[in-house]
Amino acid sequence: MSSSSAAVPKHLNFITGNKNKLAEVQAILQGVIELQNQNVDLVEIQGTVEEVTKDKCRRAAEAINGPVLVEDTCLCFKAMNDLPGPYIKWFMLSLGPLQMHKLLEGFEDKSAQAVCTFGYSAGPGHEPILFQGRTDGKLVQSRGPTVFGWDSCFEYEGQTYAEMDKSEKNKISHRGKALDKLKEWLGSQV
Numbered sequence: 001m002s003s004s005s006a007a008v009p010k011h012l013n014f015i016t017g018n019k020n021k022l023a024e025v026q027a028i029l030q031g032v033i034e035l036q037n038q039n040v041d042l043v044e045i046q047g048t049v050e051e052v053t054k055d056k057c058r059r060a061a062e063a064i065n066g067p068v069l070v071e072d073t074c075l076c077f078k079a080m081n082d083l084p085g086p087y088i089k090w091f092m093l094s095l096g097p098l099q100m101h102k103l104l105e106g107f108e109d110k111s112a113q114a115v116c117t118f119g120y121s122a123g124p125g126h127e128p129i130l131f132q133g134r135t136d137g138k139l140v141q142s143r144g145p146t147v148f149g150w151d152s153c154f155e156y157e158g159q160t161y162a163e164m165d166k167s168e169k170n171k172i173s174h175r176g177k178a179l180d181k182l183k184e185w186l187g188s189q190v
């Protein structure tokens with residue numbers, strides 16, 4: 001039987017191969033809960049971000065046979081009815097941050113939304129619990145260091161993510177907001 005009930009986790013095993021994500025999650029959860037990390041190459045299905053994250057979470061729990069935290073990040077363009085969404089990684093790999101803005105060149109509306117969805121599962125057979133954060137911004141020509149994905153082409157209130165201090169980004173970012181919900185849930189489990 002599938003169940004979402006679980007005891008309070010003493011630590012979280014964050015399954016990701018993305019070092020930049022890991023660094024942000026470590027910084028945001030510092031002092032809240034111990035974070036471990038394993039890099040497991042997980043198949044990512046097609047679907048809504050919730051479907052993608054739940055499936056990723058179930059696969060991760062089965063792969064390590066224990067409790068896991070996973071995360072999937074989307075970048076959605078309003079002019080494209082929310083595409084590329086969960087498929088942004090492939091656009092990043094193909095275009096890179098310097099050409100990303102060209103995707104919306106033929107559109108007046110440059111609105112973009114960054115969406116971060118964490119999934120926690122207490123182990124195989126335990127239904128994943130989701131925590132989602134969304135930040136509205138727009139797609140712009142790359143400004144700032146091109147260290148992390150599309151940070152340099154996502155502008156929020158006049159600054160790209162890449163132009164902000166890390167702590168500033170974490171306060172308003174899709175990931176920061178999703179982790180606020182995770183922290184709230186951890187607090188409510190005591």
Ligand SMILES: O=c1[nH]c(=O)c2ncn([C@@H]3O[C@H](COP(=O)(O)OP(=O)(O)OP(=O)(O)O)[C@@H](O)[C@H]3O)c2[nH]1
Pocket residue numbers: 015016017018021044071072073074088089090092148149150151152161175
């Ligand atoms: O500029 C950015 N600021 C961010 O805050 C951010 N978060 C994720 N990304 C990128 O968006 C795609 C998501 O794909 P994704 O969620 O499947 O990640 P991934 O495959 O790299 O790692 P994981 O699936 O092992 O966790 C990947 O290209 C990531 O590099 C970001 N880029």
Ligand SMILES: [Mg+2]
Pocket residue numbers: 044089
């Ligand atoms: Mg991935």
